[in-house]
Amino acid sequence: xxxxxxxxxxxxxxxxxxxxxxxxxxxxxxxxxxxxxxxxxxxxxxxxxxxxxxxxxxxxxxxxxxxxxxxxxxxxxxxxxxxxxxxxxxxxxxxxxxxxxxxxxxxxxxxxxxxxxxxxxxxxxxxxxxxxxxxxxxxxxxxxxxxxxxxxxxxxxxxx
Numbered sequence: 001x002x003x004x005x006x007x008x009x010x011x012x013x014x015x016x017x018x019x020x021x022x023x024x025x026x027x028x029x030x031x032x033x034x035x036x037x038x039x040x041x042x043x044x045x046x047x048x049x050x051x052x053x054x055x056x057x058x059x060x061x062x063x064x065x066x067x068x069x070x071x072x073x074x075x076x077x078x079x080x081x082x083x084x085x086x087x088x089x090x091x092x093x094x095x096x097x098x099x100x101x102x103x104x105x106x107x108x109x110x111x112x113x114x115x116x117x118x119x120x121x122x123x124x125x126x127x128x129x130x131x132x133x134x135x136x137x138x139x140x141x142x143x144x145x146x147x148x149x150x151x152x153x154x155x156x157x158x159x160x
Contacts, residue, residue: 007136012125015118018099018107019136026095027137033087034134037080088126091133098133 008019022030089112092098098110100118108114119126 008132010129010132012128013118013122014103016101016104017110017129017132019133020097020099022095022097022137030090031138033083033090034138037083037087038134088130091130092126098129 003021003023006018006020010017010019021027093110093112093115096109099107100110100114101107102114102118110118115126
């Protein structure tokens with residue numbers, strides 16, 4: 001079944017993460033939060049997607065998650081801490097879609113306690129993992145932004 005198949009693996013800080021897609025209804029609900037978070041800072045990420053910005057198309061499948069994660073962490077809007085925390089929980093821990101092997105040990109579901117231990121002092125890696133989760137679940141979601149949002153994308157890109 002699609003929703004139980006590992007779609008991505010990522011090693012960060014010596015830990016190996018396995019990502020499965022969200023169930024369709026959960027993905028639809030979370031997509032609003034992802035859009036509300038990603039669109040305002042797309043100008044910061046746009047230079048990282050290179051040629052995929054031609055014709056206003058952003059292809060998340062080709063996005064370098066490490067570079068994007070660093071950019072996301074550095075481009076957070078002021079006063080958005082609660083929103084960021086809520087989105088990271090939805091992407092990484094709330095829906096049991098990420099499993100981790102800590103220090104080569106047995107795989108376990110990434111929950112809030114495990115995430116706090118793994119990412120303590122390494123918050124940037126949490127953003128990198130979140131980008132991987134977004135890529136697994138929404139790789140086609142941000143394509144053709146220009147046609148969907150008109151001049152808004154140009155304005156956002158001009159800020160970057």
